Amino acid sequence: MNSEKKKIKAPAFHVEKREGISFRKACAIRATAVVLSLIVCAIVIVLITGQNPLEVYGGIIDGAVGTSRRFWVTVRETVILLLIAVGLVPVFRMKFWNIGAEGQILMGATASAALMIYIKDSIPNFLLILIIMIGGMVVGMLWAFIPAFFKANYNTNETLFTLMMNYIAMQIVNCLIVIWENPVGSNTVGIINGATKAGWFPSIFGNAYALNIIITLVATVCISVYMKMDKHGYEIDVVGAGTRTALYAGINVKKVICRTMMLSGALCGLAGSVIVSGASHTISTSTAGGRGFTAIIVAWMSKFNPIAMLAISAFLSFMQQGAIQIASQFGLNENASDIITGILLFFLIGCEFFINYRMERTDRGDTEDKAS
Amino acid sequence: MTILITFIVKAIGQGIAILFGATGEIITEKSGNLNLGIPGIMYMGGISGLMGAFFYELSTDNPSPLAGMIISLLCALAVSALGGLLYSFLTVSLRANQNVVGLAITTFGVGFGNFFGGSISKIAGGVGQISVATSASAYKATIPVLSNIPVIGKLLFGYGFLSYAAIVIAILAWYFLFRARRGLNLRAVGEDPAAADAAGINVTVYKYAATVSGCAIAGLGGLYYVMEYLGGTWSNDSFGDRGWLAVALVILALWNPLNAIWGSIAFGALYILYIYLPGLTRATQELVKVTPYVVTIVVLVLTSFRNKPEDQPPASLGLSYFRENR
Numbered sequence: 001m002n003s004e005k006k007k008i009k010a011p012a013f014h015v016e017k018r019e020g021i022s023f024r025k026a027c028a029i030r031a032t033a034v035v036l037s038l039i040v041c042a043i044v045i046v047l048i049t050g051q052n053p054l055e056v057y058g059g060i061i062d063g064a065v066g067t068s069r070r071f072w073v074t075v076r077e078t079v080i081l082l083l084i085a086v087g088l089v090p091v092f093r094m095k096f097w098n099i100g101a102e103g104q105i106l107m108g109a110t111a112s113a114a115l116m117i118y119i120k121d122s123i124p125n126f127l128l129i130l131i132i133m134i135g136g137m138v139v140g141m142l143w144a145f146i147p148a149f150f151k152a153n154y155n156t157n158e159t160l161f162t163l164m165m166n167y168i169a170m171q172i173v174n175c176l177i178v179i180w181e182n183p184v185g186s187n188t189v190g191i192i193n194g195a196t197k198a199g200w201f202p203s204i205f206g207n208a209y210a211l212n213i214i215i216t217l218v219a220t221v222c223i224s225v226y227m228k229m230d231k232h233g234y235e236i237d238v239v240g241a242g243t244r245t246a247l248y249a250g251i252n253v254k255k256v257i258c259r260t261m262m263l264s265g266a267l268c269g270l271a272g273s274v275i276v277s278g279a280s281h282t283i284s285t286s287t288a289g290g291r292g293f294t295a296i297i298v299a300w301m302s303k304f305n306p307i308a309m310l311a312i313s314a315f316l317s318f319m320q321q322g323a324i325q326i327a328s329q330f331g332l333n334e335n336a337s338d339i340i341t342g343i344l345l346f347f348l349i350g351c352e353f354f355i356n357y358r359m360e361r362t363d364r365g366d367t368e369d370k371a372s
Numbered sequence: 373m374t375i376l377i378t379f380i381v382k383a384i385g386q387g388i389a390i391l392f393g394a395t396g397e398i399i400t401e402k403s404g405n406l407n408l409g410i411p412g413i414m415y416m417g418g419i420s421g422l423m424g425a426f427f428y429e430l431s432t433d434n435p436s437p438l439a440g441m442i443i444s445l446l447c448a449l450a451v452s453a454l455g456g457l458l459y460s461f462l463t464v465s466l467r468a469n470q471n472v473v474g475l476a477i478t479t480f481g482v483g484f485g486n487f488f489g490g491s492i493s494k495i496a497g498g499v500g501q502i503s504v505a506t507s508a509s510a511y512k513a514t515i516p517v518l519s520n521i522p523v524i525g526k527l528l529f530g531y532g533f534l535s536y537a538a539i540v541i542a543i544l545a546w547y548f549l550f551r552a553r554r555g556l557n558l559r560a561v562g563e564d565p566a567a568a569d570a571a572g573i574n575v576t577v578y579k580y581a582a583t584v585s586g587c588a589i590a591g592l593g594g595l596y597y598v599m600e601y602l603g604g605t606w607s608n609d610s611f612g613d614r615g616w617l618a619v620a621l622v623i624l625a626l627w628n629p630l631n632a633i634w635g636s637i638a639f640g641a642l643y644i645l646y647i648y649l650p651g652l653t654r655a656t657q658e659l660v661k662v663t664p665y666v667v668t669i670v671v672l673v674l675t676s677f678r679n680k681p682e683d684q685p686p687a688s689l690g691l692s693y694f695r696e697n698r
């Protein structure tokens with residue numbers, strides 16, 4: 001093929017895979033991408049609003065961490081995003097594209113809402129919270145098992161299957177909203193157990209979101225240990241490297257696919273419980289709110305490194321909360337945050353190329369070198 | 373009888389937007405690119421067409437429908453093609469993961485649509501509700517004499533030109549993919565890019581061209597929805613999940629644009645079935661809306677059961693191709 005290429009004339013630049021890159025250099029590339037994306041966002045903001053971009057970025061910082069309440073909301077959003085991303089790590093390591101996190105979160109959230117609505121304050125609150133968390137995990141697990149079963153046994157395309165499951169989950173929620181609506185005719189569920197606070201996560205050390213943080217930390221540590229130290233984690237990596245290799249090594253591939261996907265679904269379901277019990281105290285089709293999709297990007301971009309996942313989740317939540325603030329401050333529509341997030345993501349995704357590859361000037365006299 | 377005709381007409385009206393998206397996505401997927409950004413691209417196509425027409429009608433006292441139509445058509449095509457170019461640049465040239473890029477484009481595109489849809493009147497200086505009735509009238513115009521024939525006129529000739537364009541484009545796409553030499557090359561790229569490369573096919577060019585033109589076609593779906601279906605207005609999130617239905621329709625159609633034509637009408641029918649089924653409560657209505665997705669899953673599972681080679685997704689779907697990585 002090289003000889004054919006030479007006939008056409010070699011391009012002025014060619015791409016070479018890097019053998020490795022120093023941590024510092026990788027950070028520098030990412031930082032450049034972030035700075036560039038912020039500049040592009042600033043240009044977009046100026047074009048649309050005609051405001052001073054520095055003022056707008058001041059507004060973003062103010063909106064994300066300006067007051068104690070706003071700071072904790074940003075933290076709350078960060079840990080939920082992190083929890084979902086952590087849940088997605090095992091399946092992605094297996095090269096199984098679970099883009100159904102959105103649906104698994106919604107089903108976990110639905111189970112939690114149902115338990116809150118039907119059990120109410122008839123049992124002690126800690127017991128109810130425990131049941132809610134288990135309920136969310138079990139339902140999320142079952143929701144994830146359906147596509148996993150077909151993938152394992154019939155090699156059904158999991159990307160498309162899990163995607164469709166999201167919308168089935170959404171319609172189930174729509175149906176239940178009608179049944180649970182409060183007040184009648186509002187087409188919303190309203191705050192569940194607003195008076196008794198049954199099933200709400202309690203404040204610990206005076207902080208309403210302490211339990212959210214604890215759950216996420218425990219899950220992150222557990223998954224990191226599971227992936228690094230446990231035999232299961234090794235099996236997942238082997239299946240990810242290739243099912244044939246795994247079969248040859250005597251790994252039961254079907255079992256690993258189902259087990260890993262159920263684990264992932266359980267964590268997404270748990271995230272649904274955390275959203276309902278620990279944050280919104282209600283359920284709607286926007287309970288997952290695209291986090292299932294954003295978390296995919298978080299997990300993938302951080303190469304499944306927990307610290308990197310925390311950093312990216314925090315950054316995205318920061319920008320999103322900030323964008324909500326500038327939207328109200330400058331009288332724009334809230335969706336400004338999606339545009340800013342989108343631009344940030346394009347740059348962060350694009351910069352990975354420069355971490356993995358290197359552009360080299362082609363020496364036109366001697367293209368044979370390229371092959372070596 | 374009348375209710376049946378109304379039902380079919382409404383089903384086709386719903387289906388056309390999905391058909392545009394599905395045709396575009398089939399062409400894209402045949403090159404091995406699984407573009408999950410299609411829902412976002414359709415939003416972008418819709419809003420940019422609307423904005424083009426809006427600013428045109430704002431700038432002249434006496435806007436002509438034809439000029440408004442051409443401007444909005446060009447705006448929609450250009451912006452959605454740019455979306456496709458961004459996707460191709462990130463996945464083909466920068467070798468980023470297709471699913472991740474696609475989802476990011478959907479986040480961006482839906483936000484782009486809702487942002488401009490929600491604040492366009494404020495940006496233009498507070499003119500109130502956006503409405504481009506003049507330009508939309510060109511999209512809604514039906515065939516003059518034929519559409520007045522009873523029954524058949526309404527059923528066959530009662531649509532704007534974009535509806536017919538959707539079907540014509542789907543047929544042309546089928547012809548291109550399965551009867552033309554370049555279509556064969558494109559399918560080869562989607563099945564086995566390394567083999568195609570070895571045969572002298574420029575994989576990069578094919579992937580770019582298929583994705584950009586696929587996105588331009590999908591963007592027309594958004595434009596159709598805004599102009600012909602809504603009549604030249606915008607309401608946030610009203611386009612809803614039609615973009616994902618288009619991705620689903622690709623599976624139902626087994627990657628064949630001809631199947632997508634009847635599939636889109638079937639999806640449109642399933643989408644509005646709940647209005648026509650008697651005896652539904654509000655809760656069960658919501659459950660009936662789930663049918664398009666369930667049908668898609670059943671088709672997906674059945675095709676993987678039967679394992680017929682011509683019904684399978686393109687073999688390299690979702691994988692990026694790097695010549696050096698072999």
